Amino acid sequence: MSEALITALLVGAIAASVPLMLAGLGELISERAGVLNVGLEGMMLMGAYGGFVVALATGSTWMGFVGGAVAGGLVSLVMVVLCVRWGLDQIVVGIGILLGAEGLTSLLHAAQFANTYPRLGKAAAPSIPWFSDIPVVGRVVFGEPYMVYVTLIAVFVAGWVLRKTPWGLAIRATGESPEAVDAAGVNVVLVRSLATLSAGVLAGLGGAYLSLVSSGNFIPLMTGGRGFMALVLAMLARGRPIWLALGALLFGFATALTTALQIFGIDIRPEIVNSLPFVVVLVVLTLFGRDDYLPSSLALPYVRGER
């Protein structure tokens, strides 16, 4: 293994895992509050589109990320009103959001960019005088696009908030027993609304990462199932952001490995490599899966006085 290969592999793994981490983190937070967000993929797609449009207009990647977060957040407001406030079925509304986002972004893309296919410049990365020159580590650890560091910080902050703060306690309790939370005087609808909103914002950021950093342009349906992958990862992480990040890295590594092996002429089918993490997870679940953990009020709408 040459130095260049190792660098490419690790950089690729991180690049592929960041969108999963961001969207998965959002899903994890909303799941802990008891809201199953099947529309995650749609929120990512809107984030990818919104981020691209804003970045193109302003010329700033950071503004692009803001645009992506706003777009994802706006979509999640549909979920907030229909599922959290009105208690409608989360899976049905989620799928509606997914289909709507697929249709809307494709339509807008066709209307605006179908003939021009504009591209963005390369996302900026830090250049620290001495550290960036270290072989492999310099690029992998100190030379990533800024958003990678933001994502990692977000993972740790979310983990800390969920475990150590009153907000985190409110979120976790709302996912387990909204009745008790309500009786204790905490506003269940507010907690769930904020959790759903943060899922939308984070998924929007994850989508924006795809269009702003990974590819530099917007392609219809470019999320390619990553939202569902993030959803599965969030469920498997058992509510722990760190586990989610590790899971996302595993997936990112599998993706990067396929590309790297193909460059070196080893023809391994991407289908096999892409399935492998899931196969591993299923085997692990089959062998040890006796203590499956999900919030007990997940996907159940809370209506005061019912049940």
Next chain:
Amino acid sequence: MKPTDTKPPEMTDEHTVVSDGLAGGLSNAEDTPGISLGSSRMEKIRRSMLLTILPLVAAMVVGGLFLFALGRDPLAFYATMIHRAIISPSGLQETLIRMAPLLLISAGLIVAFSAGIWNLGGDGQFMLGAALVGGLAASSAEVMPRGLMLVLMLLIAGTLGAVWTIIPAVMKARYGINEIITTLMMSFIGVNLASLLVKVMFLDDRPGIQTPRTPVLDVADRLPTLFGTRVHSGVIIGVVAVVGVHLLMTRTSLGLRLKVLGANVKAAHHAGLGVSQLTIATFLLSGMFMGLAGGVEVLGVQGFVRADWNPSFGLVAVPLVFLARMNGWVTIAFVFLLSVLSIGGELATRDAGLPNQFGLLIVALVLLFMTVAEYFESRRLRGERTVWATMAVRFLSRGDAAGE
């Protein structure tokens, strides 16, 4: 209208007007609980028509705004859509053909949802059934009579679909592991495996084929068509499946047991039902229909499977079946509606030079508006005011208080 009995009459009217406007303009006659409980079958049908048609109109209006903003004529677009999907004979045939896989998938979902099991892995089960049939049909047709080949292929597709649910089924039944995660994961693996089957095992390696695909099943060997049209008998299979499942759920003891399981697992345990066996049986049955849907689509329409083909029917059917409240007849009507929207949408967007995902936007809007309409309707039936009605009443009563 009990909750408003103490209120002055004009407020009751306010409530009726506002909530009716939102819930779908239902007749005033039903506003009294006594009458609405005893409402006739016709009344029920009329109400559900309204709950379908109003969201549909709302979705088309919103979709029309998008079309207008893009400089297309919405009325012309919808006229083309309806003409291409229902009025023109070839379009109507396409619509009916599209119904076949959707009906079978819906049948699989009705079973699962009634038993409280979220089988969201339909795409994987569908694609595996399709890929195996795509790979085997053409070569089997050479060695056996057509009828035998078709039956054998459908059996294989159904079996594979069912087999693909075994892992989630056992995990749910034995360890209580949430089936949403496991079916989604199995779906990813299934779609990848199907693509692998097409690219490696069943590849049609004659020169000149751009995208990897399986050998083509001769048109003469496909599912028999009906009455000289292009509509294949898979549509009949689909209708029979949905009706059969509906009767199973409403008329048999197995159906009742599954419904108890879906309503309350603990109650099912206490009633002495074999929860594990029922769960596994539900998964197998559900997966069988999904696989069958893939087989029917290949044997009836496609004739082969391309490596990049994945229509994702499974996901669209989920909200549909849920909105139909697992009722077979309503599901058939909704599947027809969805087919009209998707076939008409595909053809009309092509004419208008728009991406065909625009159809998805309309479908999504219909689904969301239907959910919302259901919500207002259920609130109305419970005699609750809508948010707006409550605000209106508050506003009015404040005025009264000031007046007095």
